[in-house]
Amino acid sequence: MRLLVLSRNASLYSTARLIRAARARGHEVDVLDPVRLQFAALPKSPGVLVLGKPLVHYDAVLPRIGASLTAFGATAVAALEEAGHAVLNGSASILLARDKVRSLQRMAKDRVGVPRTIALRSLGGLKDALALVGGCPVVVKLQNGTQGVGTMLADSEKSLVSLCETLSALGQQVILQEFVKAARGSDIRAFVVGGRVVAAMRRTAPPGEFRSNIHRGGSGESVKLSRRFTATALRAARALDLEVAGVDILDADGTPLVIEVNCSPGLEGIEQVTQVDIASAVIVHAEAYASKRRRRTKG
Ligand SMILES: Nc1ncnc2c1ncn2[C@@H]1O[C@H](COP(=O)(O)OP(=O)(O)O)[C@@H](O)[C@H]1O
Numbered sequence: 001m002r003l004l005v006l007s008r009n010a011s012l013y014s015t016a017r018l019i020r021a022a023r024a025r026g027h028e029v030d031v032l033d034p035v036r037l038q039f040a041a042l043p044k045s046p047g048v049l050v051l052g053k054p055l056v057h058y059d060a061v062l063p064r065i066g067a068s069l070t071a072f073g074a075t076a077v078a079a080l081e082e083a084g085h086a087v088l089n090g091s092a093s094i095l096l097a098r099d100k101v102r103s104l105q106r107m108a109k110d111r112v113g114v115p116r117t118i119a120l121r122s123l124g125g126l127k128d129a130l131a132l133v134g135g136c137p138v139v140v141k142l143q144n145g146t147q148g149v150g151t152m153l154a155d156s157e158k159s160l161v162s163l164c165e166t167l168s169a170l171g172q173q174v175i176l177q178e179f180v181k182a183a184r185g186s187d188i189r190a191f192v193v194g195g196r197v198v199a200a201m202r203r204t205a206p207p208g209e210f211r212s213n214i215h216r217g218g219s220g221e222s223v224k225l226s227r228r229f230t231a232t233a234l235r236a237a238r239a240l241d242l243e244v245a246g247v248d249i250l251d252a253d254g255t256p257l258v259i260e261v262n263c264s265p266g267l268e269g270i271e272q273v274t275q276v277d278i279a280s281a282v283i284v285h286a287e288a289y290a291s292k293r294r295r296r297t298k299g
């Protein structure tokens, strides 16, 4: 089949792995920087152009959209969907996953365990909100934080107030979240592809740090997930309608609590830690997804 990886750069680890895995399975693969796309409303136009030329048809499109390009990336993905390409993941799911609070709300509605969370833009009612998420210490997050930057811990009501005043003055929405102490600075990344957990690792923060992100010095080890954690990871991916998802789960003494779901999860750390060929799993699923789509379109 003909495959497109939507990515800023073909040499990025995850992009390169997907290309290699697709070629190994006999597919034709192109890589396209989404910013080269143009969206057209012209008579008889295909709707999507690449630098002024019509885009060819792809059987499947794999978007790798970084956090800094979310809005434009989702627009590009929506245009490709509109033009009839099978895209995994779709634009609505990308936007939902990238919204920390809305995605938690959707998961909670679908009976996925999540930490108590409240987002606020005005400081009126801060004390009530704090009480609702369980008091201090409390986790404070920024709506567009990533790689651990933008996630903080407030030990006292006084430091919380000054932190929130600063963020509010900077025009930021503040997210208050129950601090899950029982997680002890570690979390689980479950990599879900097409309704299956293909790999999982436990990430542990360095001493004195509660954020387990690899970018914050966290270390990873391969884990076998219990039935309960597996079910939670799958339900979270399904709640957000993601075909490919990195589900981050805190282990609160055996109870899984999902903190976020990544819609363009990186392959580097988890492939190295688990030795699982995740790229091939993604390609195999893209094949099945594309042929299901073809059958549905024909029918
Ligand atoms: N409510 C929480 N309780 C305990 N630890 C948390 C909580 N939320 C986040 N963490 C820790 O902080 C890390 C970063 O938080 P996260 O919400 O994933 O932000 P980012 O999008 O920057 O990765 C997580 O991987 C986890 O180790």
Ligand SMILES: [Mg+2]
Binding pocket: 147, 148, 213, 248, 260
């Ligand atoms: Mg995270």
